[in-house]
Amino acid sequence: LRRSFFALPLTIDGVAPNFDRLNTEFYRNQEKAHLEQRLLFASVEGGGQSWLCLVSEGVNPPKAIDSKRFYTTEKKDGKTVPRKPSAVIKDCVQWLQSFEKREGKLASIGIVSFGPCDLNHASEHYGKITTTPKEGWQFTSVVQPFQTAFRNVPIGFDTDVNMVAVSEYMYGGHGEITSSSYITVGTGIGVGMCTNGKPVHGMVHPEGGHIRVPRYHAIGLDKKLPWLDEKGVDNYQGNCKFHCKKPMVPFPCVEGMANSDAIADRLGIDKAQLPDAPDDDPVWDCVAYYLAQLCMSITFLMSPEVIVIGGGVMKRKTLLPLIRKHFQNLLGDYFKNDIYHKDVDKYIVRSKFDAVKGDVHAGVMGGLELARRVYELSDKSRLRAQQLKIEQLNEILMEKSRMAKKAIALGAAGEPSSRSYVDDFIRGFGMLAMGLGIGVGAALAASSLTAKKDK
Numbered sequence: 001l002r003r004s005f006f007a008l009p010l011t012i013d014g015v016a017p018n019f020d021r022l023n024t025e026f027y028r029n030q031e032k033a034h035l036e037q038r039l040l041f042a043s044v045e046g047g048g049q050s051w052l053c054l055v056s057e058g059v060n061p062p063k064a065i066d067s068k069r070f071y072t073t074e075k076k077d078g079k080t081v082p083r084k085p086s087a088v089i090k091d092c093v094q095w096l097q098s099f100e101k102r103e104g105k106l107a108s109i110g111i112v113s114f115g116p117c118d119l120n121h122a123s124e125h126y127g128k129i130t131t132t133p134k135e136g137w138q139f140t141s142v143v144q145p146f147q148t149a150f151r152n153v154p155i156g157f158d159t160d161v162n163m164v165a166v167s168e169y170m171y172g173g174h175g176e177i178t179s180s181s182y183i184t185v186g187t188g189i190g191v192g193m194c195t196n197g198k199p200v201h202g203m204v205h206p207e208g209g210h211i212r213v214p215r216y217h218a219i220g221l222d223k224k225l226p227w228l229d230e231k232g233v234d235n236y237q238g239n240c241k242f243h244c245k246k247p248m249v250p251f252p253c254v255e256g257m258a259n260s261d262a263i264a265d266r267l268g269i270d271k272a273q274l275p276d277a278p279d280d281d282p283v284w285d286c287v288a289y290y291l292a293q294l295c296m297s298i299t300f301l302m303s304p305e306v307i308v309i310g311g312g313v314m315k316r317k318t319l320l321p322l323i324r325k326h327f328q329n330l331l332g333d334y335f336k337n338d339i340y341h342k343d344v345d346k347y348i349v350r351s352k353f354d355a356v357k358g359d360v361h362a363g364v365m366g367g368l369e370l371a372r373r374v375y376e377l378s379d380k381s382r383l384r385a386q387q388l389k390i391e392q393l394n395e396i397l398m399e400k401s402r403m404a405k406k407a408i409a410l411g412a413a414g415e416p417s418s419r420s421y422v423d424d425f426i427r428g429f430g431m432l433a434m435g436l437g438i439g440v441g442a443a444l445a446a447s448s449l450t451a452k453k454d455k
Contacts, residue, residue, distance in 0.1 A: 039107040040065070041375065042099075043367025044092055045160060046113030046142065048072065048134055048187040053092050054364050055099055055106070059372045060171060065103060067359045068095045085129075085140040093149045106153050108378070110370030112160040112363060113142055114188060119158060119201055127157055133188065133241060156374035160184070161192030162199035162206070163366030164351075168308045169194045170369060173352055177305040181298050182351075182362070183208070184311035185291065189255040193302055200302075209255040210243060213293045216257075216286045225282060227266040234286060236266055258290040260313055279318045288319055292326030295348055299331070299340070310351045310362050324348050 041059060045052045054067035070091040073080050100106060116132060118125040127143025143157050165182040168174065182192040191208030193200035200206055218225075218232040229235045238244025240256030256262065264271040266283050277283070295307055309320065324344045331340055339347045353362040 038104065039375070040104060041368050041371040042096055042106050042109040043364045043371060044096075044109060044111045044146075045363040045367050046111070046129075047160070047363070048114055051088055051092055052359060052364060053095050054359050054367075055096070055103070056360075056368055059365075059368045062360050062365065062368055064360055066099060069359075070095075082136055085137050086145075089140075089142060089145050093145050096146075097149060106150065108154040108156070108371040108375035109146060109150060110156045110158075110163070110367040110372075110374065111142060111146065112158055112163045112367045112370060115159045115161075115190065116204060116207060117142075117157070117159055119205060131242075154374040154378040156370040158199055158366075158370055159190065159192060159205050160363050160366060161190040162194070162201075163192065163370050164310070164362045165192035165194035165308075165366075166197070166199050167353075167362065167365040167369045168306070168351065169197060171365065172306075172308065174306045174349075179302070179304040181302060181304040181307045183291070183294065183298075183307065183309045185258065185260075185309065185313040186311040187260055189259055189294070189311075191294070191298065193298075193304070195302075208294060208298060210240070210253045211294065211297055212243075212251045213254055213257065213290055215252060216289045218282065218286070221282060225266075226268070227283075227286075236262065238262065239265065254290050254294045258287045258313075263287060263313070274313075275315075279316070284316065284319055285322055287313070288322030289326045291319075292323045292330055295323065295327050296330045299335075305339075306346075307348050308351050308362075309348065310354060314350065314354075320348070320350060 038057060040055055040057060042053065042055045045054075050069050050071045052067065052069045055065050056062040057065055070088050072083055072085075072088055074083050075081075096106065096109070113129055114132065114134070116130045118128050118130055120126055125139065127141060127147075129137050129140045129142060132138060143155060146155050161182050161184050164184070165180050168182055169177060169180040172180070174180065178196055180194045182194075184190045189209035191206045193206050216234040218228055218234075221228070221232060227234060227236045234257070236257065237250075238252045238256030239259070239261050240253050243253040244250055244256035260271050260274060263277075263283055264274055266286070267274075267277055267281070269277070291309070298304065298307060309323070314320070327348060328341060328344060351362045353360070353365055
C-alpha cells in the first residue's frame with residue numbers, strides 16, 4: 001500500500017492524482033488478509049433443556065473445533081431442580097472466554113434462543129427472553145453478559161427458529177428457493193420464517209406456535225380413550241398458561257395441544273418415557289392434526305417454498321407422513337400446485353441436519369450463520385469507513401491540483417502571486433501524503449500485529 005501510494009505520479013499538468021489503483025490494492029490486500037486469517041465463529045444455542053456452545057472455523061462447511069453443553073437443571077439431594085438462568089449463561093460466557101485463551105480471538109458470536117425474545121435494539125428489554133412459559137426465565141438478560149465479556153466482538157441475537165429457517169434457506173439443500181419456514185416441536189412449538197435470505201422481524205418475531213386451532217376429531221376409532229369425549233373430540237384442555245388456561249375465554253393453541261407435555265399428559269406417562277410409546281398409538285394422529293393445521297396456516301399466510309420440521313418430538317418417524325396426510329385433507333383442492341399434493345414430501349420435510357452426527361445440528365447452524373452475518377456487517381462497515389477517509393483525501397488532493405494548475409497558469413502570465421500558490425500546494429500535498437502514509441502504515445502495522453497475535 002505504501003509503495004503504491006508513493007508511486008503515484010505527482011504531476012500538476014491538469015491531471016489530478018488517480019486513487020483508483022490505491023483503492024483497488026487496498027481492498028485486495030484486505031481480502032487477502034481475511035482469507036489468511038483464521039475466522040472462529042461461536043454459536044450459542046439456548047434451549048429449554050440445555051444451552052449449547054460451539055465454535056467453528058468457518059460456516060460453509062462448518063469445521064467444529066470444540067463444543068460444550070450446559071443443562072438448565074441439576075441434581076440436588078437426589079432430585080432434579082432448575083438452575084438459575086444467570087448461572088447457565090455465565091457458564092456459556094466463561095467457556096467461550098477459556099476457549100479464546102486456548103485457540104485465539106473469536107471473530108463473532110451468534111446467540112439463538114427460545115422465545116419470545118426482544119430483538120428491537122431501541123427497546124429497554126433488547127437482548128432478553130421475555131414472556132416465556134419456562135418458569136424462572138421471564139425477562140432473562142441474554143446478550144448483555146456476552147457484550148460485557150467480549151467488548152470488541154460483534155454479537156448477534158435472534159430466535160433459534162428464525163435463524164434455523166435462514167440456515168435451511170442457505171445450506172439446507174432445498175434447491176433455488178427464496179423463502180423457507182422452520183417449525184420446532186418439543187417442550188415448546190416455535191416457528192421461524194425466512195424471506196429473501198433474511199429472517200422475518202416486525203413488532204416482535206413470528207410466534208406461530210400460539211395460533212388458535214380447532215380441536216381434533218377422531219374418526220373410525222373403535223375404542224374409548226380418556227382424552228376423547230363421547231363424540232370423539234379431543235377433550236384435553238391444553239397446557240399453555242397464556243391461552244389454553246387463561247381465565248377469560250381460553251382457547252386451544254398449537255403449542256398447548258401438541259408439545260411434548262401435552263402428548264405425555266394424554267398418555268398418562270412422564271415426558272421422559274415418550275420414546276417408549278408405540279408408533280400405532282392414536283395420540284400421534286392427534287398431534288399430526290394440530291401440526292398440519294400450523295403448516296396450513298403458514299402456507300396461507302406466508303407461502304414459503306419449503307416447510308422444515310424438527311425438534312425432539314419429530315424424531316418419531318411415523319409422525320411426518322401423518323402430518324402430510326392431514327395437511328392435504330385440510331388444504332383440499334384450493335391450490336392446484338403439485339408441491340402441495342403429489343410432491344408434498346418435498347414441501348413438508350425433515351431437516352438434513354438431523355442426520356448429522358455430533359453437535360452441528362439445525363439450531364447450531366442457525367447460530368453460526370448469524371455469527372457470520374454480524375461479522376460480515378461489522379467488517380464491511382470498517383472497510384467503508386476507511387474508504388470514505390480515502391475518498392475525502394482524494395477530493396482534497398484534487399482541489400490542490402486545481403489550485404496548482406491555476407498557479408502555473410498565473411505564473412505563465414507573469415502574475416507575481418503564482419509562487420505562493422505553488423508553495424501552498426507543495427506544502428499541503430506533502431502534509432497530506434505524510435499524514436495518509438503514516439495513518440495507513442499504522443493501520444496495517446496494527447492489523448499485522450493483531451493477525452500474528454490471533455494466529
